[in-house]
Amino acid sequence: MLLLISPDGVEEARDCAKAAQHLDIVDVKKPDEGSLGANFPWVIREIRDTVPADKPVSATVGDVPYKPGTVAQAALGAAVSGATYIKVGLYGCTTPDQAIDVMRGVVRAVKDYRPDAFVVASGYADAHRIGCVNPLALPDIAHRSGADAAMLDTAIKDGTRLFDHLPEEVCAQFVHLAHQADLLAALAGSVRAADLGALTRIGTDIVGVRGAVCGGGDRTTGRIQPGLVAAFRAEMDRHAGENATAIATAN
Numbered sequence: 001m002l003l004l005i006s007p008d009g010v011e012e013a014r015d016c017a018k019a020a021q022h023l024d025i026v027d028v029k030k031p032d033e034g035s036l037g038a039n040f041p042w043v044i045r046e047i048r049d050t051v052p053a054d055k056p057v058s059a060t061v062g063d064v065p066y067k068p069g070t071v072a073q074a075a076l077g078a079a080v081s082g083a084t085y086i087k088v089g090l091y092g093c094t095t096p097d098q099a100i101d102v103m104r105g106v107v108r109a110v111k112d113y114r115p116d117a118f119v120v121a122s123g124y125a126d127a128h129r130i131g132c133v134n135p136l137a138l139p140d141i142a143h144r145s146g147a148d149a150a151m152l153d154t155a156i157k158d159g160t161r162l163f164d165h166l167p168e169e170v171c172a173q174f175v176h177l178a179h180q181a182d183l184l185a186a187l188a189g190s191v192r193a194a195d196l197g198a199l200t201r202i203g204t205d206i207v208g209v210r211g212a213v214c215g216g217g218d219r220t221t222g223r224i225q226p227g228l229v230a231a232f233r234a235e236m237d238r239h240a241g242e243n244a245t246a247i248a249t250a251n
């Protein structure tokens with residue numbers, strides 16, 4: 001499982017760089033503009049220059065409206081600024097067709113510019129609270145639009161977590177559907193170390209966190225701490241080891 005960490009700006013990205021050996025992807029966002037709030041192009045650029053070259057930089061394009069042209073242009077902006085993972089939160093899409101419309105534009109805009117860029121279609125585990133597409137529709141949306149990964153986060157950061165909205169077996173179904181479509185499955189949403197056992201068991205490819213690696217476990221008032229990133233990774237590795245042993249023993 002890959003670890004994606006979301007700093008809110010250049011300062012926190014420097015702290016991510018200090019913990020670079022413990023993480024896999026640095027994900028630029030602007031949390032005060034929403035769950036997948038988009039940051040400024042110059043911030044993405046500076047973060048790209050700050051983190052080691054072998055660590056991909058991801059950028060969120062926002063909790064986007066159903067405006068395919070607007071979103072495609074914003075996604076290209078993120079790619080031009082140096083992000084190679086482009087994440088789109090399909091907040092304003094109420095049907096799978098709308099979401100596919102948006103994602104097709106994003107995939108074309110990004111891959112015309114940079115064919116090896118990685119496009120992530122993100123929905124929300126708490127979609128029922130905001131009226132957007134069903135979380136289990138995301139793998140098909142990602143597949144039909146040519147994206148590379150399907151992701152779920154939570155839209156409302158009020159302390160509720162991924163598994164509060166979608167039980168483990170539904171998340172497992174999400175991962176299964178993504179894998180069937182040849183996509184990576186990414187999960188986030190106030191994930192804590194205590195959730196890593198379940199996330200490992202169900203075969204999650206990428207886990208996205210912010211709050212869990214911020215001081216006080218608070219994504220808003222806390223800052224990302226390299227020591228917490230290292231501890232989180234250690235816990236991931238422990239679960240990966242246990243899971244591998246369990247699979248080997250079962251066989």
Ligand SMILES: O=C[C@H](O)COP(=O)(O)O
Pocket residue numbers: 004005006027153157188189190191208209210211212219
């Ligand atoms: O992409 C991952 C998000 O930044 C998750 O943030 P969170 O762990 O605070 O919910």
